[in-house]
Amino acid sequence: MDATNWSALAEDLDLYGSAPTAQLLTPAECRDLAALYEKPELFRTTVDMARHRFGSGEYRYFTHDLPAPIAALRAALYPRLLPIARDWAARLDRPSPWPDDLDEWLARCHAAGQDRSAQILLRYGEGDWNALHRDVFGELVFPLQVVIGLDEYGTDYTGGEFLMVEQRPRAQSRATATPLQQGHGLVFTTRDRPVRTKRGWSSGPMRHGVSTVRSGRRHALGLVFHDAT
Numbered sequence: 001m002d003a004t005n006w007s008a009l010a011e012d013l014d015l016y017g018s019a020p021t022a023q024l025l026t027p028a029e030c031r032d033l034a035a036l037y038e039k040p041e042l043f044r045t046t047v048d049m050a051r052h053r054f055g056s057g058e059y060r061y062f063t064h065d066l067p068a069p070i071a072a073l074r075a076a077l078y079p080r081l082l083p084i085a086r087d088w089a090a091r092l093d094r095p096s097p098w099p100d101d102l103d104e105w106l107a108r109c110h111a112a113g114q115d116r117s118a119q120i121l122l123r124y125g126e127g128d129w130n131a132l133h134r135d136v137f138g139e140l141v142f143p144l145q146v147v148i149g150l151d152e153y154g155t156d157y158t159g160g161e162f163l164m165v166e167q168r169p170r171a172q173s174r175a176t177a178t179p180l181q182q183g184h185g186l187v188f189t190t191r192d193r194p195v196r197t198k199r200g201w202s203s204g205p206m207r208h209g210v211s212t213v214r215s216g217r218r219h220a221l222g223l224v225f226h227d228a229t
Contacts, residue, residue, distance in 0.1 A: 010087075016176055018186055027183060030149075036121060047061070059120045064117045073148075089143075109140050114228055118224040124218040127213065137229050140226050141226055145190050145225065148185045150182065150220055154179075157214075157215060160212070162178045164207070191206070
């Protein structure tokens, strides 16, 4: 965590709505986490994206009994992202309901009926993709998420870049495509980001997805800081 320049990351989030971290996991740790996909007992449900017209591919939601490395990553990232979340809320003149403690925040989610784990392990094969969307599961939302690449881009798979599309008022949308580097995180906005205008700050709606995988197999770990209904 300390290898990431969090001030620079916050600046990139302001500009683009997403920003990479330094390496968080070794290649061996990445392979171990990708292999968890074959242990269905770790997950509460599996989603076939084609069946729901979300794209093509598959992902699984972990139960609340998270594997230790995933729980540790989530706990370590939350306090580093919290100042950015609060700063964004202040600029957009919104409430900032997130306490210093992640467990306290999750308890509030559960009390509001958002009591299912939203941590996901995604697997894409050749031809798979993910439609543009937002991971908003209820009224309680943390404005930032993290996705970590578990395979080596360009070697284990090609294509499959992480996509972000910003809806701009009275203008065409703007898109960015980012290859996920193995073991590195990409922080991105859950729903929107503050955009400076002539009248002050306004909300810039954003969605994310994954471009078509051209070859190989792509695994990614998704860390969400609010739970689902």
